[in-house]
Amino acid sequence: MSVPFPPPVHSDCDRLAAADTGLRDAAANLDLDRGQFAWCRDHRAALLRFHRSPPSAWLGAHEHERHALRGTFCRARGIPILRRLTGGGASYRDAHQLNLTLTVALGADVTRPPLGPWPALLGRALQTALERLGVAAHFAPPHHLEIGGRTLGEVFIAVREGVLIAEAHLLRAIDAAGMLRVLRVPKEKLTPEGIRSARHRFAALDDPTLAAGAIQSAAHEAISGVLGLAPVAVAPAAWPAPTRAGTDADRGPPGDVGGNAPTRITHRPPADPAAAPAINRAEPHELEGFVKAGGGVLYGGLRPDPSGRTIESLVVHGDIQFHPHGLLRDLSAAMAGVRLDAALERLKTFLAHRPCELLGFTAADLERLLRLLLGRRVLQSRLGLSAAEAGRLMIHDPAGTTDAPALLARAQAMLVPYCAKPTWCKWRHRDGCPECGRCAVGEAYRLGRARGMQVITIRNFEHLETTLADLRDARVDTYLGMCCRHFFLKREYAFRAAGIPAVLIDITGANCYELQQEELAYAGRFAAQAELNLPVLRKVMAAVPACGPPIAARRAPRSTVPDGPTSKLQPEMTDRR
Template sequence: MNQPSSIIASHDDGLNRASWNAGFDRDWLTLHACGDRPDLLRFYRNQPAASIGRYQALEREIRLDYCLTRGIEVVRRASGGGALYLDENQLGLSLIIRRPAQWGCLQDILSRFCMALADGLAHLGVHALFKAPNDLEIDGRKLASAFIATAGDSLLLQATLLIDADIKTMLEALRVPTEKLTVTGLESARQRLITLKDLLGKIPEDAVLQQALRFGITDALGVGFADAGMEAVDSRLHGNDDTNRETEWSEASDVALEALHKTAGGVLRVRLWPDAGQQRIDRILFAGDVHLHPADALERLECTLAGLPLTEAEATARAFFADFPCDLLGFATEDLCRVLRLALAKLDQQREFGLSPAQANSLMVLGSETTHDTPAILAQATVMLMPYCAKPAWCKWRHQDDCVECGKCEVGDAYRLARERNMQVTTITHYEHLTATLVQMKSAGVAAYVGACCSQFFIKRHYAFREAGMAAVLMDISGANCYELKQEEAAYAGQFQAEASLDADMLAKVMQHVPAQPDEPTQGIIPLTPLNETRKRA
């Protein structure tokens, strides 16, 4: 163990409301940056709460009605990153220190912090590995997550360690279970998470666990710890603009345009209000489950873009980052420019296709190396993919990859519109069917396609669409999707029973811009029989 070069105060705060813990960390970090508080390591537990990162859009991440009716507090952290469910089953840890000179970018800091925690857990016989950007895992199962906030030269490093887990409430409270949390629902969530109770066969004593974590941090930082009481601080949450941002993301709007873009560092979102003449940016908000430094970079960018002509927005954003270098964890300036372009393109989609803002927001456009804009993608589209969950539950063709166009649902309308254009069309019956179909389409030389899926699925399985290497225009489906009903496992297996809905008006407007193919579509691009039936025959 390294000889301590300094002593850091260490304290166990016990069980508190999550807002108290978040407010305490925020206040101490602010005072620490001003030189008014010493370094601190603090352990604590949280009463039930849904916690979102500093940059997230609350209503896109949390099931607020569920939390409200069950007395689950909703709190915004000072740190970045994604949403998580907190309760007394998790040990919280906050380390507030001066940024060590030898520590580099945010990713380096988080990796060092996570590895320090892993070294500490090794004293208990628990051997966890760091999984970028901010998790500790054992055999692919998440044990802990870490988050970071900055203020001047001060760092707030937070971690939540799973001692035990109430996974059902966790999935109920979080609006969109990301693939880091769950792949196929409750049972798979249990397989994706692991707790100290699972690993050790019992819940370790707090004193033993905390001492082990101190050992790991001591070796990483070369510091020592001393138990200490703390001076009282004002632990009230600072409002800055958090409440206003939440309101503006949740409010209904007839003109606001939204876009999202999945990156390695998290999902980026933008919400843009054009002026009445649709020539300038009236207001704009960025959000995401990301980490970045300086902490107020997105707010500064928003102020820079507000009032500008739409045509100058992207160039101004690039110039902003050229003059104001930022440390962006897992994403880059180009990703922010891309999500901005996607939002600006919504105006063009409204004008060209006759869409309402809500309909334009429902379009998810995936470009390729050669095709980026929506009209160009539609002009090249030769295949249509439809999700089985948009077919009525009573339909005997619901779990088949074809449709007889009986005229009783929007999927039948989609089939008719596709066949009128000599497009090949199929119903995707489960996730493996989708991945196999995309591979076959790529092999057959398909350049672009149209389709439908819910935005949650698009975010969660973005890599499948991206890795296929084809451009696509996907329409969001609404209503009873498997994510809202927490039935991902059934849906992925092709057994989801509730019905989603497809906007028939939007579908017709979009398909007007897909030209008819000159000849009959090439047969064999898409398997005409669902893969599960093929396996049965085999």
């Protein structure tokens, strides 16, 4: 196995001590992680701990609970929510997973220890360990261990106070339903079919002849090898004492669970789930938005001061990894009091003069996020939107250079989700609308048709993909759409593949994600009704000028077959009965 770089381990480290502390409640494991980190920092040591936890939800170090987890479900079921010491996305742990925490004091002469090579170095070490046991695993960047393309585990890292912290987990069994219920943006859908599908996306070390002790020994030896240290086993009783959270360095992003969320968010599940402590949620930032980057999602919140001319606070968070650990907190401090019209330049100056390493996202992504947040302010003034209404808009701009009003001025089509039509409407699963006046969708059709826009009801996910392809072929500049932000985050690749800028309005009401019926929704069989935000839609449409003849009149159709690939772009034959 090739080593990506010579690991800059502290010269005082000559061995990697390891122990298995067994099954403990999640909060106790977090305290042991913190104690292990403090010991390595103070004694320039290297430690490796194997451990297990009952069902628990673990946020990444820089995540906000409301974007990552189904917190209400967790508290109702007594599932504790904790914050890892490392970055990356939220994860679900249970007693059938083997977790490991590695802490290594880094060289005193390393002023900026590289972060990027560590996931590959440790992931490949675990790959080697499993290969020695006859398991055909391999490391798949950026942080996955896989067997035959299915996820076996993940590796997350951080460097804090001169100590490398790595956390990894390996599945010994698969609780797909637990994962999907706890994580807010699951990879699959919570239906029997979706759960079965999720199980096929994961792999487990479920061979009964493969003992946990053998896996631990192989991992200990392989990790020691890449670090150049001697493997030494120690008794759990000799392990460093646990340490409770309590410093600013152990807190999550501002605004999460009552301001600066401590590492331990829920210490232990109450005996009675109904007695779970109330969560003191901070007031949301006035202007909010998000951008999808290669390595995760960046969320931002910007609150102007009462004058509306300067930044009172700026918060950035997400399922991301970077170094130094306090980078985003320092960014928030640097942006406070900056004039809005100077904010982008201040951000560029901060990043240019602050040495940092960003994994899976770039300075350009941060600039794109700030530009989006500043654009919310423009939307408020030009469209007469409140801060909450401006937050309902999602801007998909592949080039990242155009503001929402400019996009709306070029909008030529409108996409409406079928789930916003009433369940009793015969047009719910059909394109078109008679504008009977009994639902918000009819008003959307009326507003769009009045401006010469082609209005299309999206009937399922496959229909969305073909519709976007047809809009691209028709050389549509921009379109206006409606969908929930969960759908946009999960299926952002489909919007990106089309390459067409869009302004999307977040829908409300019965949401297939919150109702855990995504599979039905994607297939066009969702039975509940979502709601279009009609006040926002009316204000947005006021910025859309008449765009001339319908799209179908501006292009030669590729197909005239009913329900064929381009029938959606033909002039509507609307039944108004």
